[in-house]
Amino acid sequence: MNLIFEIGKEGRGLSLLPKCDVPVTDLPENLKRQSELHLPQVSENEISRHYTKLAQRTHGVNKGFYPLGSCTMKYNPKVNEEMAALKGFRQVHPLQDESTVQGSLEVIKMTEDILSEILGMDAFTLQPAAGAHGEFTGLLLIKSYHTDRGDTKRTKIIVPDSAHGTNPASAAMCGYEVVSIPSAEDGCVDLDALRDAVGEDTAGLMLTNPNTVGLFDKNILEITKIVHEAGGLCYYDGANLNAVMGQARPGDMGFDCVHVNLHKTFSTPHGGGGPGSGPVGCKAFLQDFLPGARIKGNIEDGYYYEDSPKSMGSVKMFHGNFLVVVRALTYMLTLGKEGIPEASANAVLNANYMRVKLAKKYEMAYDTTCMHEFVMDLSELKHRTGVSALDVAKGLLDYGVHPPTMYFPLIVHEALMVEPCETEPREVMDEACDTLLELYDLAEKDPEWLHAAPHNAVIGRPDEVGAARKPVVKYTWE
Amino acid sequence: MGSYVPNTLKEREEMLKEAGYTSFEDMFSCIPDEVKLKRPLNLPSGLSELEVARKMEELADMNVVFKSIFRGAGSYDHFIPAIVNSVISKEEFLTAYTPYQAEISQGILQSIFEFQTMICELTGMDVANASHYDGATAAAETIPMCVDRKHKTAYVSATTHPWVIQVMKTYCFGSNTKLVVLPSKDGLTDAQALKSALETDPEAACFYLQQPNFFGNFEDAEAIGEIVHAAGAKFVMGVNPLALSIIKSPRECGADIAVGDGQPLGMPISYGGPYVGFMATTTAMMRKLPGRIVGETTDDQGRRAFVLTLQAREQHIRREKASSNICSNQDLCCLTASVYMAAMGKEGMAEAARQSMSKAHYLREGLKKAGFYPVFHTEFFNEFVTTCPVDDKELLDALEAEGILGGLPIADGSILWCATEKNTKEDMDKLIAIASSITGKGGLSYESNI
Numbered sequence: 001m002n003l004i005f006e007i008g009k010e011g012r013g014l015s016l017l018p019k020c021d022v023p024v025t026d027l028p029e030n031l032k033r034q035s036e037l038h039l040p041q042v043s044e045n046e047i048s049r050h051y052t053k054l055a056q057r058t059h060g061v062n063k064g065f066y067p068l069g070s071c072t073m074k075y076n077p078k079v080n081e082e083m084a085a086l087k088g089f090r091q092v093h094p095l096q097d098e099s100t101v102q103g104s105l106e107v108i109k110m111t112e113d114i115l116s117e118i119l120g121m122d123a124f125t126l127q128p129a130a131g132a133h134g135e136f137t138g139l140l141l142i143k144s145y146h147t148d149r150g151d152t153k154r155t156k157i158i159v160p161d162s163a164h165g166t167n168p169a170s171a172a173m174c175g176y177e178v179v180s181i182p183s184a185e186d187g188c189v190d191l192d193a194l195r196d197a198v199g200e201d202t203a204g205l206m207l208t209n210p211n212t213v214g215l216f217d218k219n220i221l222e223i224t225k226i227v228h229e230a231g232g233l234c235y236y237d238g239a240n241l242n243a244v245m246g247q248a249r250p251g252d253m254g255f256d257c258v259h260v261n262l263h264k265t266f267s268t269p270h271g272g273g274g275p276g277s278g279p280v281g282c283k284a285f286l287q288d289f290l291p292g293a294r295i296k297g298n299i300e301d302g303y304y305y306e307d308s309p310k311s312m313g314s315v316k317m318f319h320g321n322f323l324v325v326v327r328a329l330t331y332m333l334t335l336g337k338e339g340i341p342e343a344s345a346n347a348v349l350n351a352n353y354m355r356v357k358l359a360k361k362y363e364m365a366y367d368t369t370c371m372h373e374f375v376m377d378l379s380e381l382k383h384r385t386g387v388s389a390l391d392v393a394k395g396l397l398d399y400g401v402h403p404p405t406m407y408f409p410l411i412v413h414e415a416l417m418v419e420p421c422e423t424e425p426r427e428v429m430d431e432a433c434d435t436l437l438e439l440y441d442l443a444e445k446d447p448e449w450l451h452a453a454p455h456n457a458v459i460g461r462p463d464e465v466g467a468a469r470k471p472v473v474k475y476t477w478e
Numbered sequence: 479m480g481s482y483v484p485n486t487l488k489e490r491e492e493m494l495k496e497a498g499y500t501s502f503e504d505m506f507s508c509i510p511d512e513v514k515l516k517r518p519l520n521l522p523s524g525l526s527e528l529e530v531a532r533k534m535e536e537l538a539d540m541n542v543v544f545k546s547i548f549r550g551a552g553s554y555d556h557f558i559p560a561i562v563n564s565v566i567s568k569e570e571f572l573t574a575y576t577p578y579q580a581e582i583s584q585g586i587l588q589s590i591f592e593f594q595t596m597i598c599e600l601t602g603m604d605v606a607n608a609s610h611y612d613g614a615t616a617a618a619e620t621i622p623m624c625v626d627r628k629h630k631t632a633y634v635s636a637t638t639h640p641w642v643i644q645v646m647k648t649y650c651f652g653s654n655t656k657l658v659v660l661p662s663k664d665g666l667t668d669a670q671a672l673k674s675a676l677e678t679d680p681e682a683a684c685f686y687l688q689q690p691n692f693f694g695n696f697e698d699a700e701a702i703g704e705i706v707h708a709a710g711a712k713f714v715m716g717v718n719p720l721a722l723s724i725i726k727s728p729r730e731c732g733a734d735i736a737v738g739d740g741q742p743l744g745m746p747i748s749y750g751g752p753y754v755g756f757m758a759t760t761t762a763m764m765r766k767l768p769g770r771i772v773g774e775t776t777d778d779q780g781r782r783a784f785v786l787t788l789q790a791r792e793q794h795i796r797r798e799k800a801s802s803n804i805c806s807n808q809d810l811c812c813l814t815a816s817v818y819m820a821a822m823g824k825e826g827m828a829e830a831a832r833q834s835m836s837k838a839h840y841l842r843e844g845l846k847k848a849g850f851y852p853v854f855h856t857e858f859f860n861e862f863v864t865t866c867p868v869d870d871k872e873l874l875d876a877l878e879a880e881g882i883l884g885g886l887p888i889a890d891g892s893i894l895w896c897a898t899e900k901n902t903k904e905d906m907d908k909l910i911a912i913a914s915s916i917t918g919k920g921g922l923s924y925e926s927n928i
Contacts, residue, residue, distance in 0.1 A: 001584075001782070004592050004820055013823045016559050020833045021903040022840035027832075028857055031696055031725050038599050039827070040820040044561050047820050051565040051589075058585030060573035068575060075482055076573050079527050088538025094553050094750030095886055096542070100878070103540030104749045117520050129611035129751070132793070132805040140652055169793035169803035173622075174652040178798040216508050247506060248513050267482070270575040271810030272586040273608070273770070275752030291648065313648035317552055317614040317641050317739070318750025330534055334480035336524025345502050346483045349490060352497040352505060369508045397581050405578075408794075425484040426493060452778075457581035462783035464580075467775035471764070471787055473605045474595040 008042035069405035069417025072264030080327035105303035120251020121281030134259025134278030135170035144289035198230035210371035224254025243371035246341025346422035373419035387443035397454035479524025545881035550896030587784035602729025603758035610755030613739025618649035629683035637691035665854030676709035694861025703732035723827035744818030754811030768802030833899035834860035848914035
């Protein structure tokens with residue numbers, strides 16, 4: 001299909017601005033742009049059709065099932081969008097005086113308080129804009145704490161080998177050396193390996209629970225104890241919070257700080273990759289180090305910002321992705337104390353429901369009760385038929401289902417990680433299971449068909465090697 | 479209470495049984511008893527849609543929405559064409575995620591490719607990534623691109639937005655990088671101070687310059703770029719993307735990396751977010767770019783196709799050796815910026831930029847007559863600093879009573895004003911009249927004595 005630069009004509013455009021009603025100020029010659037500026041020259045009709053075509057070439061949660069493991073692609077309620085569009089939220093300047101933004105401050109304060117209760121923390125900042133940004137902020141909290149105590153020999157962060165790639169990358173951004181520890185046979189933390197790894201140089205541990213293979217680590221209290229006894233802190237990566245919210249709290253598991261993904265657990269739209277929001281929470285002893293100003297006061301006497309002298313500074317301009325926070329708060333208030341555990345219980349139920357159905361043919365990486373997601377291991381299938389996890393994933397595309405996460409975590413070789421979420425009707429999951437089971441049979445009967453999949457998408461498999469070898473990263477005018 | 483779980487209680491019972499559990503408690507026996515939450519969350523009960531809408535509207539109503547806004551400082555109230563919201567509300571864009579499966583994500587991938595192209599056009603650079611969280615984080619992430627074993631110190635001009643400097647400092651606290659803030663002189667970067675600082679530091683990695691700077695002033699970016707390059711450091715420019723439709727592009731000023739906040743390109747001020755950071759660089763530095771990059775290729779039948787590319791830089795492959803931990807992108811905001819630029823076109827963007835600049839000049843003249851004298855005497859874009867001869871609170875309160883958000887009080891009792899194409903002459907005359915009624919210097923022509 002055409003790029004937007006390949007439609008329209010010289011001279012086309014929209015009528016958007018009135019004539020300037022004050023004398024026009026000219027830019028001095030030496031400041032003026034010299035080079036030509038190529039931008040689309042299109043009518044509104046052409047823009048509308050172009051993006052409608054692009055939308056049709058995009059799979060979203062609203063189009064169909066999206067069981068992308070570790071991404072929590074749940075339904076994004078419409079009321080959240082309507083609330084974020086309110087003029088009182090959209091049309092407010094970030095540097096307005098506190099007295100004129102009491103509504104925004106109340107939104108932030110309520111969200112911080114609700115998150116604190118769900119996570120078992122004492123304080124939150126909403127400044128981080130994404131999960132990885134939250135990890136970075138959480139590790140800076142740990143670094144601030146050790147630095148403040150003059151404990152500068154703690155230079156290492158322990159990360160299990162099953163962790164998401166952002167964990168070690170975030171640790172490296174904070175100047176830490178990453179110590180990767182192997183997972184035990186059952187996919188959980190190997191306690192002996194952890195005991196061997198901790199020491200006087202341990203700054204902290206980064207962990208998700210349930211972990212990246214979808215299992216709740218039953219030794220969690222022992223794990224956090226080992227790290228604490230060595231003088232390190234425990235960081236909870238909230239990627240998998242949708243499994244446990246209202247059932248168990250990281251704060252009660254011994255974690256000192258956490259991040260959560262509002263765009264996963266709290267139903268704000270992923271937007272093709274963002275904007276998200278990755279609030280960071282902590283226990284009281286860390287709260288002075290949080291980034292940004294803290295909100296003080298109350299609804300009766302008014303809220304105000306207060307700087308903390310020990311704050312790490314700021315990880316982002318202003319007060320975070322505020323409109324994302326508005327959506328998440330709307331969701332949290334909608335669900336309330338009953339709906340939050342109901343959501344996690346059904347997320348876990350749906351995952352186990354699919355797991356048991358698929359286990360009839362597929363090998364499970366860990367054949368036990370999972371939390372909100374589970375990992376299938378297609379190594380044996382690949383060995384026998386040549387059909388890989390990638391091939392099965394591409395086969396799914398022809399059935400209107402977004403494939404599960406492929407090749408993650410790295411400790412499972414031909415991994416497909418399935419996370420259905422609580423918002424899927426039973427028959428959608430039934431159909432997806434039938435399709436996956438059918439593809440399993442097809443792998444045995446007609447592997448070529450799967451190697452060549454997808455057959456009905458708008459494009460076939462793209463040449464990724466060619467794309468990386470000779471990168472074309474922008475359109476060039478002739 | 480509200481719920482988005484579609485399955486009925488009866489269905490849930492059946493599903494539990496099929497999965498081999500007698501109850502939810504049975505299923506959750508995989509969570510050790512000692513960490514289970516054995517009480518309800520201490521939160522209010524859930525609400526119906528009508529109730530929650532009422533509650534949120536109440537909160538929105540507690541905010542003051544100003545009819546006209548004369549405050550910028552990193553968040554600009556520009557006009558947003560109607561087509562922008564229409565496009566970004568499309569559910570497919572809204573509810574998709576990072577385009578991991580290219581075959582069913584061509585729409586997202588192509589829109590990012592178009593965004594990268596438009597950012598390259600604006601900045602004059604060769605390659606742009608698919609975005610950062612905002613302009614400040616983009617600025618901070620340029621530092622690791624420039625720092626290596628021989629080049630260890632990062633420099634930033636004091637004329638940069640203070641919040642951007644703070645974010646850079648915080649990131650540098652993480653990476654243990656030395657960051658030096660270089661002084662300003664008369665509202666501009668002190669070129670002499672820059673020169674001597676870089677000349678005496680063989681380890682200088684990069685210098686960051688904001689254009690137009692925090693005070694709205696135009697820096698002599700080309701001259702500064704030459705000083706930076708002469709010292710063997712990288713020249714990084716933070717730019718206002720709307721201004722780039724009329725002013726020299728970073729490439730024309732010799733920049734190695736250009737970053738900025740895309741908020742002026744169709745994003746509402748939204749109490750500070752979400753916005754989007756853009757980052758573009760030269761081909762030579764392409765493999766140091768953090769974040770997602772979309773490339774054009776072909777599919778197995780030779781059809782045009784788009785994919786995430788150059789992934790060997792990224793965290794999911796390189797882990798602790800990655801150029802950044804960035805994983806997501808602000809795609810919906812990229813789309814916002816793209817649709818905005820398509821709708822405005824080069825003429826529309828240049829017109830919005832010129833009008834913003836013209837109105838700021840008109841406002842400055844008026845305020846001068848009312849006794850608010852310009853602090854700096856140099857070329858400026860759509861922001862400028864004046865003195866404040868009265869208590870700033872008195873002025874701002876008087877403006878607020880008329881639905882006007884006045885400028886931002888900054889250091890030394892001065893005020894940073896901003897105008898955009900949305901501000902009418904009538905609004906500005908009203909503002910000036912209120913200001914002069916407070917100083918008693920209405921209508922008189924005073925030459926600045928500063």
